[in-house]
Amino acid sequence: MKLVRFKTNDKISFGSLEGSKIQVIHGDIFGDFEITNEEYNLSEVKLLSPCTPSKIVCVGLNYRDHAEEMKDNLPTEPIIFIKPSTAVIGPNENIKYPSMSKQVDYEAELGIVIKDKIRNLKIEEVNKHVLGYTCFNDVTARDLQKKDGQWTRAKSFDTFAPFGPAIVTNIDASNLNIQLLLNGEIKQNSNTNKLIFSIETLVSFISKIMTLLPGDIIATGTPSGVGPMKVGDKIEVRIENIGILENYVV
Structure with missing residues (x-):
């Protein structure tokens, strides 16, 4: 699985990237989460660093x-x-x-x-x-x-x-x-x-x-x-x- 973090319409979300499609993730990628049917094209979003490390x-x-x-x-x-x-x-x-x-x-x-x-x-x-x-x-x-x-x-x-x-x-x-x-x-x-x-x-x-x-x-x-x-x-x-x-x- 390819986990991404992205911004669209001033909202930051996690998603699962497959080809040029991102399916939105609900939950915590470091714990429990589910992949939803909500979907974006890669071209519609801004990819961010995939996580925010403390160090x-x-x-x-x-x-x-x-x-x-x-x-x-x-x-x-x-x-x-x-x-x-x-x-x-x-x-x-x-x-x-x-x-x-x-x-x-x-x-x-x-x-x-x-x-x-x-x-x-x-x-x-x-x-x-x-x-x-x-x-x-x-x-x-x-x-x-x-x-x-x-x-x-x-x-x-x-x-x-x-x-x-x-x-x-x-x-x-x-x-x-x-x-x-x-x-x-x-x-x-x-x-x-x-x-x-x-x-x-x-x-x-x-x-x-x-x-x-x-x-x-x-x-x-x-x-x-x-x-x-x-x-x-x-x-x-x-x-x-x-x-x-x-x-x-x-």
């Missing part, structure tokens, strides 16, 4: 080729940082280039969407607490990351956490092709089977540090090929069986 926990250096690209040693345990909820934008929304940065990079990533409140999970418990998966772009002010030596400022600007267009449930995300296209040209091209730390390992590890809440996102790291964007660029994150996240830089 986004990102994983750094989780593809071997990206660690080599950044000239870093392979991590022995996940390296994590947090993006604020205020950085979130949805599909077809604009990434705003901050005036204090001279190099803003794209980073295509698989996003894990947490289903319920969790803490201290064992690896074998993880899957039943994952609602689904989404496309994520970990936008980064690379010059500020290098200047600061830590990542908070570089990762936290408003609009630096695009994700969507949907949350896809009931799929195995361990072997999916992932790409980033810059103005139609493939810049990143990899597969989630190249993750250093698996989805289950990441969720378990993070849950032992902090409580995760329904709708929280874990961004699982980016493959090699990261690079700069400029104003006017079109950015697409494409993940097999999940969808295409499109944004523009302004």
Whole structure:
């Protein structure tokens, strides 16, 4: 199932996307809900970020080729940082280039969407607490990351956490092709089977540090090929069986 969040006639709703049709959902996608017969064409609505996370926990250096690209040693345990909820934008929304940065990079990533409140999970418990998966772009002010030596400022600007267009449930995300296209040209091209730390390992590890809440996102790291964007660029994150996240830089 592809779960979306959308706006029409100043009303925000959840829905189930099938092709170009959205069926309205009544209830809580993180709990009990039903799919109604009320229907919209995709062209009639504005898609929003598919949920509203309290936080986004990102994983750094989780593809071997990206660690080599950044000239870093392979991590022995996940390296994590947090993006604020205020950085979130949805599909077809604009990434705003901050005036204090001279190099803003794209980073295509698989996003894990947490289903319920969790803490201290064992690896074998993880899957039943994952609602689904989404496309994520970990936008980064690379010059500020290098200047600061830590990542908070570089990762936290408003609009630096695009994700969507949907949350896809009931799929195995361990072997999916992932790409980033810059103005139609493939810049990143990899597969989630190249993750250093698996989805289950990441969720378990993070849950032992902090409580995760329904709708929280874990961004699982980016493959090699990261690079700069400029104003006017079109950015697409494409993940097999999940969808295409499109944004523009302004």
